[in-house]
Amino acid sequence: VDRTLRGAAAIVGVADDVSPSGELERTGRALEVAMVLAALDDAGLTLGDVDGICHAESSMAFAEYLGIHPTFTDSTMTGGSSYEVHLEHAAAAIAAGVCDVVVSVYASTPRSDRTQKRKVERRFPPGPNPMAEWEWPYAMRMPMGPYALAATRHMHEFGTTSEQLAQIAVSTRQWAALNPRARYQTPISIDDVLASPMQTSPLHLLDCCLVTDGAGAFVMTSAERARTLKKPPVYVLGASTCHDHMMISQMPDLTTTPGAVSGHRAMGMAGVKPSDVDVLMGYDSFTITALLHLEDLGFCAKGEGGPFAEDGKLGPGGSLPMNTNGGGLSFTHPGMYGMFLITEAVRQLRGEGGPRQVADAEVALAHGSGMVLSCMSTAVLGTEATL
């Protein structure tokens, strides 16, 4: 395993904005700029220090708006995992000396767009779109449909139950109850999940993530410079990305995601085992998404995610704290949630978690999932003690 990236770069600033109402006042570029400035301030840096920019729509358009002239630019768009991919690319660019200070930013306000009746352009990736020809005519509900297909298959192959999936939503809500910024903070039971309206079987409403406004940013620099800044650096110990399909009919195996590759590589680079992970931030667009991560990242064997989650070990006080902010299921989910995996992982490693702080957190794993289980990107993060 090549470990040149291990510890070469660090996250030095984070910011995010969400509200229990699910709606934010600001929107668009104003919200993005606010996040960039807040993350830079968190780091003790200014816009003048920034020479690298990541934006999942257009890093060029955003840099122009900011009036900066970066030498590293990344408009990678892999859906919800875009921000873990940005992190990986930024770490590599910093390690290679391409740039010094990189900012990645995200803002999306689907909930207030709806209530305020704002017109928002719906964008599809440019280029040929086989989905229009081979999927859209069948009226599969998006984004639930592909995840439902994975869940049905997982249940068929391994006997996974709706109760086991529901436990993931229950444990995640227990974390959200400790986060005053979470959209939903009231505890729920397995029966509540099973009694919530069936959407796209076997997924109930409470198996599905929220639709909320949300925004965030992170700032990265070299390990050397990080040590001179305001907050304790959070080092990138390992990072890897893998995608194995774009649309669900092309997924090689519905019950194994490309996270089995990215997770193995990222942890190999970091030199950590699943048992070394103190905080798991595993993208939970749906309960099944999180369950697949548990297996593919090696926290349990393939097929055993259901029994693994069943005893509540993912919740507060459990042996594997997962999605300590309340996750996409209960904290926020503006469409591409991966940014919040990073902001929460950083806060936990800095000891800024407040009532939900995981004691002695040294290693956190942020595992992003993009499109329809298509692109997984894993970042292993650690404190100074882990270097």
Next chain:
Amino acid sequence: MAGDARDTGRTRMMEPPVGPESAPFWEATKEGRLLVQWCTACDEGIFYPRAFCPTCGTASAVGEGLEWRTASGRATVHSFTIEHNPAATGATFSGGEPYVVALVDLEEGVRMLTNIVGCPVHEIRVGMEVSVTWEPLSDGRQLPQFMPAPS
């Protein structure tokens, strides 16, 4: 038009565009024939149609090495979901009732997304044998869907 919702008479659905490599596929649907693109180099089916075999890497600028074969129309349900909220998708082919979206494995070894029609949704199971049925589109083409195979 790609992605337009159109009234086809019996149903309302998104009409599929014809992709750059898939004209023969859609032409055959007019006669109720299900075609699968085939790579003669590695003897594997290809779905969806393309100018390249993703299994062995045989590239074909003009179709050399790749050919079309008529599929049996028989398939097995690999996975499925029952959509309980048809209003959320705008699909009306089920008359507002829950409908099924499935991945089926054709006998020829390729997997496609489809609907399972012609039986109560709660009777559908993973592993169930199904056969192709055709849903007319507005321009004479037909959309392949599947129904339980006659036993």
